Amino acid sequence: MKVSVYCSGSITKGVSDRGKLTWSDTERTEVAKGAAPHEVVFLNPDDPITDPGNTLGQFGRDMYQVMIATAVVVDARERRGLGVGVEMAAAAAFGTPIVVVAPPNSKYRADVLEYRGVTVRDYVHPHVAALSAAVVDDFLRAGEALAELVAPLAAGGAPAADDVPGWLAGAISEYRHNVLHADVPMLEALRQLDRIPG
Template sequence: MKGAADQQRLCWTDVERKEVVSGAAPCDVVFLNPDDPIPDAGNTLGQFGRDMYQVMVATAVVVDARVRRGIGIGVEMAAAVTLGTPVIVVAPRNSQYRSDVLEYRGVRVTDYVHPHVAALATEVVEDFTAAGRALVALAHRPKASQPRPEWLSAALTEYKDHVLDIDAPMLQALRKIESSAPAATSTTA
């Protein structure tokens, strides 16, 4: 949750994190939290770079698609594909991005998955426990990244050069990742 407006939204909580951990057992899961503040909140490129860095170092990006989401999650999904990071989308049947039957533009579609989700997701799962199982299954998959666009390279460079060394929550997460081999890492979106 980013602020008061999100109090009424369906967002990640400890419940969802516990379900991912349960599904991934016995593997350790380290969550990279994009909501942790960076030391210089005015460095917007650094903030964006932090989000992209988390996407880059994660085993997978787990997307909460139970309800409608915003532009940031779409950008993180597209960046993940570019960086070779698998995308696991939690989209229960008959929710915002997935439907058994959809009447759309005068056509009846069965087993519908939103086109952006279908194109970018490595896995579409029903719940967070299934996301944990998918995370483990993808943990040893080699990353096959695409050429990086300038906007992504600039953000990653800004973050690594000017923010990472003073980003205590991220440094702590990186230490956890390094000390718990093999660990599955997930950035939440």
């Protein structure tokens, strides 16, 4: 079965971001290996956009990818920003499953945490815990979790709906009508997924 993964996490925007952990071929290879025998098509928010000045269209592209993805895999190895939180909230609104890669004793997970005056064991950040279908240690395990999540689809279950919440509708419409036609990487991903837009 062919599945799609939206690669959520930091992208390198400039020189100051070079030290960040970001999605690369290494992470994608591990997810694909873990998801075997399923074929994984990756939806990458860091692909070049034709009109960087169209911020609504750029936001719409990310939200469109989250909407059509089989699952969102979040790189939470390090502290992440506003964009990742919005992507997770949008995925939850679309019904797109979320798998979070958060190694033990990293920013969003801890074996033991002193928190609000109490000791919490096996802590997972509340937003991560509430929104995620799975929280895993690494990208190989993210692929394995993806394979488990798509098992009902392979057996004929229904995929996530393409219903667009009102707070995302304008951005996705801007992307679909004014950007998508020239977005070569996204058009190629849609071809691979047999989802050519009409």
